[in-house]
Amino acid sequence: MTFDDVMCLKTHQLEFEYLAFEAKADFHDAAAAYVAEAVDAERVDRINDVYWGSDAKISLIAEACGLTLHKVNKLIRPVPTGKKCGGCGAEFMAHSRTRLKEIDSNKWHDPSCKDCRTRENTRCSEQRAVEKNLRLKELSRLRTMPYSEYLQTEHWKGFARYARKRAGFRCQLCNSNKASLNVHHRTYENRGCEHYPDVIVLCKPCHEKFHNIGERNA
Numbered sequence: 459m460t461f462d463d464v465m466c467l468k469t470h471q472l473e474f475e476y477l478a479f480e481a482k483a484d485f486h487d488a489a490a491a492y493v494a495e496a497v498d499a500e501r502v503d504r505i506n507d508v509y510w511g512s513d514a515k516i517s518l519i520a521e522a523c524g525l526t527l528h529k530v531n532k533l534i535r536p537v538p539t540g541k542k543c544g545g546c547g548a549e550f551m552a553h554s555r556t557r558l559k560e561i562d563s564n565k566w567h568d569p570s571c572k573d574c575r576t577r578e579n580t581r582c583s584e585q586r587a588v589e590k591n592l593r594l595k596e597l598s599r600l601r602t603m604p605y606s607e608y609l610q611t612e613h614w615k616g617f618a619r620y621a622r623k624r625a626g627f628r629c630q631l632c633n634s635n636k637a638s639l640n641v642h643h644r645t646y647e648n649r650g651c652e653h654y655p656d657v658i659v660l661c662k663p664c665h666e667k668f669h670n671i672g673e674r675n676a
């Protein structure tokens with residue numbers, strides 16, 4: 459790029475800035491005249507026309523209307539967006555142009571309105587409470603039933619299966635994979651929701667030897 463090119467670009471930029479400045483001034487004057495012509499409710503309508511009908515910064519609109527930014531923000535009325543809540547079918551209203559663009563664009567991922575989301579959240583937390591209650595009931599059932607009965611539950615059978623698999627289907631004492639494998643409780647503290655360190659996988663001979671030296675049955 460030569461010096462002339464740079465100067466040329468600079469000139470273009472200045473021209474562009476000047477045009478933008480002019481456009482801004484024109485917009486300001488037109489908006490001011492349009493709003494000033496009306497009174498009361500109609501004036502508010504017109505401020506809304508200017509806001510929703512243009513991309514002008516809200517500070518520029520406020521300036522043109524002779525109002526504070528805060529006041530203009532309060533006068534802007536939400537507009538319908540044509541998009542509906544997937545839950546209750548209520549139409550979404552946009553409270554700002556940014557929001558309107560967002561709803562129009564692909565950024566819009568949430569097809570539920572606030573009411574529906576609140577309802578859904580309540581439903582979910584109620585559901586979670588019910589499930590938690592059921593889990594607690596089941597846990598207390600597993601903890602209080604006779605031990606021999608406990609060993610026949612799906613819960614224990616499933617856990618024991620995983621424990622054997624985790625041990626590579628070998629005795630964790632003698633490493634044999636020949637004899638059938640028992641899953642021995644090292645502690646009963648977590649009965650009903652065991653963790654792997656709570657048990658040890660032993661082959662039948664090792665398990666028997668272990669219990670022969672005076673441990674309780676498991």
Ligand SMILES: [Zn+2]
Nearest residue numbers: 543546571574
């Ligand atoms: Zn809804």
Ligand SMILES: [Zn+2]
Nearest residue numbers: 629632661664
């Ligand atoms: Zn063994």
Ligand SMILES: [Zn+2]
Nearest residue numbers: 642643675676
């Ligand atoms: Zn045992």
